Amino acid sequence: MALHFDAEEFDARKQRLLAAMGEAKLDAMLLFAQESMYWLTGYDTFGFCFFQCMVVEKSGDVTLLTRSADLRQARHTSNVETILVWEDRSHANPAKDLRELLADRDLLGAKIGVEYDSAGLNARYGQLLDEQMKSFADTHDASAIVPRLRSVKSEAEIAFVRKAAELADDAFDAAMKKVKAGADEAVILAALQGEILARGGDYPGNEFIIGSGEDALLCRYKAGRRTLDPNDQLTLEWAGAWRRYHAALMRTVIVGKPTERHVEMHAAAVAALEAVEKAMRPDHTFGDVFEAHARALEEAGMTKHRLNACGYSLGAHFTPCWMDKPMFFAGNPEPIVPDMTLFAHMIIMDSDSGTAMTLGRTYLTTDGAPEPLSRLGLDLPVA
Numbered sequence: 001m002a003l004h005f006d007a008e009e010f011d012a013r014k015q016r017l018l019a020a021m022g023e024a025k026l027d028a029m030l031l032f033a034q035e036s037m038y039w040l041t042g043y044d045t046f047g048f049c050f051f052q053c054m055v056v057e058k059s060g061d062v063t064l065l066t067r068s069a070d071l072r073q074a075r076h077t078s079n080v081e082t083i084l085v086w087e088d089r090s091h092a093n094p095a096k097d098l099r100e101l102l103a104d105r106d107l108l109g110a111k112i113g114v115e116y117d118s119a120g121l122n123a124r125y126g127q128l129l130d131e132q133m134k135s136f137a138d139t140h141d142a143s144a145i146v147p148r149l150r151s152v153k154s155e156a157e158i159a160f161v162r163k164a165a166e167l168a169d170d171a172f173d174a175a176m177k178k179v180k181a182g183a184d185e186a187v188i189l190a191a192l193q194g195e196i197l198a199r200g201g202d203y204p205g206n207e208f209i210i211g212s213g214e215d216a217l218l219c220r221y222k223a224g225r226r227t228l229d230p231n232d233q234l235t236l237e238w239a240g241a242w243r244r245y246h247a248a249l250m251r252t253v254i255v256g257k258p259t260e261r262h263v264e265m266h267a268a269a270v271a272a273l274e275a276v277e278k279a280m281r282p283d284h285t286f287g288d289v290f291e292a293h294a295r296a297l298e299e300a301g302m303t304k305h306r307l308n309a310c311g312y313s314l315g316a317h318f319t320p321c322w323m324d325k326p327m328f329f330a331g332n333p334e335p336i337v338p339d340m341t342l343f344a345h346m347i348i349m350d351s352d353s354g355t356a357m358t359l360g361r362t363y364l365t366t367d368g369a370p371e372p373l374s375r376l377g378l379d380l381p382v383a
Contacts, residue, residue, distance in 0.1 A: 002077050003042045004243045009156050010079060013040055013149070014060060020145050021058055027110035028102070029056040029142060030129075032121035034318040036146040037064075038244060043078035045070050046319065048120035051086070051094040051128075057105065065098055095128035099136055113142025119320055147325045151313045153339050157245065158364065161314070161341045164201070165247035165362060165373035167240030171195040172249060172376060179234060179253055179383040185210055185225040192238050202241040205322030209237035209250075216252060216356035217349040219307070231256035233356050237345070244316040247373055248343045250360030253381045261350065265357035266380045268300035269346040273359055273378065276310065276328075276344045280363060280370040286332035293328070293346065302348050311344040314362055340365040341373070 003010075017040065021029060031054040037043040040054070041062065052066040063082040064074055074083050086097040102108070112133070116126060133139045153161065174195040178188045189210050197203075207221035212228055216235040228234065232255035239248035254262055272293050279292035293310040297303055312327040326334035328344065345360030359378065363370035 001042070001075075001079065002044075003079065004160075005042065005156055007079070009154060010041065012154070016149050017056065017146065018058065018060060020149060021056070021113065024113060024140075024142065024145065025111060026113045026140070026142065027058050028105075028107055029113045029145070030054075030098075030115065031056060031146065032115045033118040033146065034120055035150065035316060035324075036115060036118075037078075038316055038318070039146065039150050041078040041080050043074055043080060044244070045073045045077070047073065048318070051125050052120065053098050054080070055098075055101065055105065057107075061105075063101060063105070065094070065101055093128055093132075095125065095132040098129070099132040102137065108136060109138070111138045111140065113145065114139050115143050115146070116141050117143035119318075144325075150315055151324070151326060151340055152337060153315065153341055157315070158339065158341070160242050160245040161247050161362070161364070162373060164240035164242040164245050167196045167199055167201045167242060168238060168247050168249045168362075169240075169375050170199065171238060171240060172236075172251070175236065176253070176381065176383065179228070179255065181228055181230040181232070181255055183228045185212060185227070185234075188234070189225075192236065196240055200242075202244055204239045204241045204246060205317040205319055208239075209235065211235050212255075214354055217351060217354070219347060219349075228255050233262070235356050235358055237358070237360070239314075239322055241322075244318070246314045246317060246322045247341070247362040248314060248322065248345075248360065249362070249374055249376065250345045250347070250358045251376075251381055252356050252358045253383055255383050258380060258382060259355065261353050261355045262357060263380070265302065265305075265348045265350065265355060266359070268297060268302045269348055269357050269359040270378050271300060272296035272310075272346045273344060273361075276346075277363070277370055280336055280342065280344070280365060282336055282338060282365070282367060284336050286326045286328050286334045286336065287330060289336070289344070290328040290330055290332065293344075294330070297346075297348070305348045305350045307347050310346065311342060311360070314341045314343050336365055338365050338367055342370070
């Protein structure tokens with residue numbers, strides 16, 4: 001089997017999940033998030049675009065229901081011993097197959113937690129599931145249970161995140177060698193992603209963000225490339241990915257000479273990131289971190305240009321995005337605890353002047369101040 005962790009690590013994760021299920025008085029969990037399946041068993045696939053479900057019982061028994069295309073994938077990448085296949089056919093209803101599986105496991109009338117908040121359970125599949133469960137079991141939304149467990153990393157996981165952070169740093173160095181007036185964004189992007197793949201890393205959970213000129217104000221990837229002007233701005237958001245674990249970074253690079261507005265906004269971003277670092281400690285919440293960011297940008301006169309979130313947890317994640325929970329937004333009561341890997345991004349977009357500025361890096365939380373996992377400095381990068 002192609003497992004990236006040892007049996008003791010997986011057993012510890014299962015015991016944490018079973019304890020959380022016990023607290024919620026659940027007889028079983030229906031996992032639909034690919035991240036949950038990977039964390040619990042090592043199962044690694046993009047097959048979650050179709051219906052599949054991992055059933056975890058309070059006894060510790062784990063059963064995977066998937067398609068024939070993922071049968072060998074599950075055998076090769078996971079420690080799951082019981083794997084059942086639902087058949088692709090006209091008018092197939094895999095939720096009915098799941099109900100029959102649960103009946104065979106003597107779970108009729110059981111209290112079952114469901115990961116509804118997942119890319120692996122779309123609206124149609126969710127309707128099929130609810131129809132089958134209506135008179136069969138007492139179902140509850142248990143979407144937050146595994147993400148909360150995954151947000152605190154083991155030593156083995158932290159080692160993977162550190163490797164991902166190294167890849168992210170190296171990728172930026174490779175990309176900066178290509179950044180200059182007249183450079184094609186495609187060449188820069190190829191260097192950024194290619195460095196990670198060449199060093200044994202993985203595809204990230206979502207596309208890297210790259211945009212110059214007015215596109216530098218965007219916070220998402222978009223199709224299409226342009227060449228850099230003699231005086232330009234280039235926003236990059238990327239992540240090193242190692243065994244699916246992510247460490248993200250974000251920078252706006254100036255081509256030519258920075259404008260006064262660039263310099264002003266960069267200073268505000270640095271101040272906000274430093275404020276966030278002071279709040280990213282165990283005696284604070286995710287909401288406190290956001291408020292520290294918001295206050296710093298308000299003092300700099302940038303409130304109009306900031307976003308309503310300033311980062312999130314990172315870990316092993318699959319498409320459509322690498323963003324994990326919890327997130328930094330107003331009022332989030334989730335506590336900061338040691339051994340979280342958190343990405344903080346200061347994003348300031350002045351649409352009035354067409355000026356972009358971003359600054360972000362990944363941290364490891366500790367008993368005190370957070371540890372930046374990147375070796376890159378916070379100076380304004382100029383090419």
